[in-house]
Structures are given as C-alpha cells and as structure tokens.
Amino acid sequence: SNPSILILPGDGIGPEVMTQVRRIIDWFGEKRGLVFDVSEDLVGGAAYDAHGTPLTDETMAKAQAVDAVLLGAVGGPKYDVLDFSVKPERGLLRLRKEMDLYANLRPAQCFDALADFSSLKTEVVSGLDIVIVRELTSGIYFGEPRGIIEEGNERVGINTQRYTESEIDRVARSAFELAMRRDKKLCSMEKANVMESGVLWRQVVTEVGKDYPEVELTHMYADAGAMQLTRWPKQFDVIVTDNLFGDMLSDLAAMLTGSLGMLPSASLGAPMANGRPKALYEPVHGSAPDIAGQGKANPIACILSFAMALRYSFDAGEEADRLEASIETVLAEGLRTPDLLGEEGVAPVTTEGMGDAILAALEAS
Numbered sequence: 574s575n576p577s578i579l580i581l582p583g584d585g586i587g588p589e590v591m592t593q594v595r596r597i598i599d600w601f602g603e604k605r606g607l608v609f610d611v612s613e614d615l616v617g618g619a620a621y622d623a624h625g626t627p628l629t630d631e632t633m634a635k636a637q638a639v640d641a642v643l644l645g646a647v648g649g650p651k652y653d654v655l656d657f658s659v660k661p662e663r664g665l666l667r668l669r670k671e672m673d674l675y676a677n678l679r680p681a682q683c684f685d686a687l688a689d690f691s692s693l694k695t696e697v698v699s700g701l702d703i704v705i706v707r708e709l710t711s712g713i714y715f716g717e718p719r720g721i722i723e724e725g726n727e728r729v730g731i732n733t734q735r736y737t738e739s740e741i742d743r744v745a746r747s748a749f750e751l752a753m754r755r756d757k758k759l760c761s762m763e764k765a766n767v768m769e770s771g772v773l774w775r776q777v778v779t780e781v782g783k784d785y786p787e788v789e790l791t792h793m794y795a796d797a798g799a800m801q802l803t804r805w806p807k808q809f810d811v812i813v814t815d816n817l818f819g820d821m822l823s824d825l826a827a828m829l830t831g832s833l834g835m836l837p838s839a840s841l842g843a844p845m846a847n848g849r850p851k852a853l854y855e856p857v858h859g860s861a862p863d864i865a866g867q868g869k870a871n872p873i874a875c876i877l878s879f880a881m882a883l884r885y886s887f888d889a890g891e892e893a894d895r896l897e898a899s900i901e902t903v904l905a906e907g908l909r910t911p912d913l914l915g916e917e918g919v920a921p922v923t924t925e926g927m928g929d930a931i932l933a934a935l936e937a938s
C-alpha cells in the first residue's frame with residue numbers, strides 16, 4: 574500500500590500554508606509516481622470549535638497509525654480565554670506526548686538567495702545545512718525534585734537535570750541514523766566538565782557510536798558549541814544535545830538563516846514496524862494571527878517540513894533535494910513573500926503565488 578500522511582492544518586495561517594503543501598504532495602503523486610494516502614483532520618482551535626476538544630481520540634488514533642503527520646499551526650487570540658485543559662496547544666502537546674516524540678530536529682539551512690538576510694556574514698552562512706537534534710521529553714524541564722521551597726529564612730528554586738541511560742541511548746540513535754543519511758558527522762554537546770548528567774551523556778553517546786562506525790563522532794562542551802555555531806557553523810553536520818541546551822542552541826541556529834517563515838522541524842519517536850520512526854513534521858512558526866486570511870503567509874517553512882518528511886520518513890532524499898532546489902530557484906528569481914522583503918522596490922507575492930512558482934520550478938526540474 575501507499576505510504577500514509579495525516580495532515581492537520583490547524584488554525585490561522587496553518588490551513589493557508591498547508592493548501593500549498595497539498596498541491597506539492599499531489600504533484601509528487603502525479604508527476605513522480607510518489608503516491609501518498611493523504612487524510613486530513615482537525616487540531617487545535619479548529620478541533621475545539623467542531624468537537625469541544627483540541628484533539629479527538631479518533632484523530633489521535635489516526636496519528637498513531639500513519640507513516641507521518643504533517644501539522645500547520647495551532648492557536649489564536651480567539652482561544653486565549655479557554656481553560657488550559659482545552660487550549661489549542663494541548664492538541665499539539667498530546668500528539669507529542671502520546672506518540673512519544675523524543676527527538677526534535679531543527680535544521681538550519683541557508684538558501685543562498687537569502688544569505689544577506691542573516692545577521693552573520695554571507696560567507697559564514699552561505700551553503701549552510703546543519704541539523705540540531707534536541708532531546709525533547711526529559712532533562713531539567715521534567716526532572717524531580719522540582720519546586721520552590723523554604724530553606725532557613727529564604728526561598729529556594731529547584732530543578733533537577735536527570736537523564737537515564739535509555740533516554741540518552743534512544744535520542745543518540747535518532748541522531749546517528751540521521752547522520753547516516755547526511756554527511757556522517759555527529760557532534761554531541763553537553764557539559765561533562767561540570768555536570769554528572771553530561772558525563773553519562775558522553776559515555777552513552779560514545780557507546781551507541783560503536784554501532785555506527787561510519788559516523789565521525791566528536792564531543793564539545795555546549796558553551797563552546799554556541800561559540801562555534803556563530804563563528805563557523807559549516808564545521809557541523811548533525812548536532813545532538815539535551816533538552817535545555819537544545820532549546821537554546823536550536824533558537825541560535827535558527828537565527829543563522831533568517832525568517833521564521835523559512836524554518837521547518839521534525840519530531841521523531843521510536844522506530845515503527847517498518848523501521849521508520851514515528852514522526853510529526855511542522856513549521857517552527859505559529860498561527861500568525863496578525864497576517865492570517867490575507868494571503869501574506871510564507872508557505873516555505875511548511876513545504877520544507879514536507880521535504881523533511883520525504884527525506885526522513887519516506888526514503889525519498891532525491892525528491893527532497895528536488896523540492897529544496899525548486900525553492901532555491903524561486904528565491905534566486907527574486908520571489909518574496911512579505912516576510913522576506915528587505916530592499917525597497919520588490920513587489921511581494923502571495924502565499925498562493927509562492928506555491929505556483931515552486932510548482933512551476935518543480936515542473937521544470
């Protein structure tokens with residue numbers, strides 16, 4: 574049977590950008606023989622409006638059964654007054670939790686036509702293509718004990734960094750598998766010089782590395798890693814790190830390349846029966862209520878999220894390359910959604926106009 578995708582457009586600009594992704598998915602079916610079984614469902618505020626919950630049990634079950642979930646964005650001012658238990662974000666959190674998506678992949682990819690957009694020098698970011706793998710379900714954001722306690726006559730704020738061997742092992746495996754599909758270079762970042770969890774992290778990643786002899790493994794202290802990421806990011810291919818360091822390093826890496834409208838992400842879990850990981854792909858951006866309904870949204874972050882699905886869930890790396898090259902082509906031709914406008918005198922294209930151009934570039938590829 575065909576590989577399956579569940580599409581959850583969500584709220585705000587989510588459905589707008591997803592419409593363009595749908596056209597691209599259909600193109601791959603018609604023109605490249607890469608046919609997907611696509612189903613679509615509600616999440617977030619849209620699901621709350623229809624069912625009184627941001628994610629129904631039926632949708633959750635579908636998400637567990639498909640090869641990949643593609644999500645737009647959730648949330649919006651209309652839902653800010655809702656009780657926390659039914660807030661749109663809860664739909665996304667439930668997906669991540671029940672699918673047990675412990676490896677968060679955040680690529681930092683520089684399209685040459687946008688290299689000037691970066692806050693760094695063009696030669697530092699031009700051609701950049703790295704991925705940060707952040708552990709997402711454990712570490713200091715979850716460790717016990719936690720809380721604010723009274724001690725003597727003052728208050729103490731407590732969080733605990735705690736990683737089990739199996740938690741490190743599984744995210745390390747995700748990162749090594751990723752490195753195998755890329756340039757076979759993995760850099761693990763922790764603070765083994767001052768943290769016990771860092772010492773264990775380094776040991777376990779090194780042990781997992783014995784199963785991946787082709788991958789060149791290096792270790793770096795996370796603070797030095799932050800410095801190297803801004804000094805010369807092209808030295809890296811895949812970086813694996815814990816939840817806290819990954820939170821900061823992935824935001825830092827994101828800004829190496831510019832607009833929020835360009836940033837895809839993937840969250841991966843354990844391998845399924847077919848050997849591929851459980852997977853949810855989504856743009857990094859939110860529902861952008863300030864521009865929703867105006868045709869201004871940049872669909873590229875969501876389209877690049879589908880390119881990641883092609884590469885990491887569907888073994889279609891060459892097709893992912895084709896799609897990314899088409900995006901590079903339209904950017905080089907000067908097409909810009911409003912978020913990408915720097916210089917004066919360039920007329921922006923609409924969300925659909927960008928979709929049209931990418932389809933035309935695919936057709937010509």
Ligand code: NAI
Pocket residue numbers: 586590645646647648649650662665833834835855857858859860861862863864869870871872874912
């Ligand atoms: P946001 O990412 O939605 O927007 C931030 C700024 O970037 C806005 O000015 C927006 O217009 C712009 N922007 C974002 N994506 C864009 C795109 N594709 N093209 C052009 N411009 C784009 O973050 P914000 O404003 O903090 O949150 C808005 C809503 O989205 C909130 O309800 C928030 O909870 C939700 N949200 C949802 C996320 C998700 O579904 N994963 C992630 C972040 C926020």
Ligand code: MG
Pocket residue numbers: 820821824
């Ligand atoms: Mg963050």
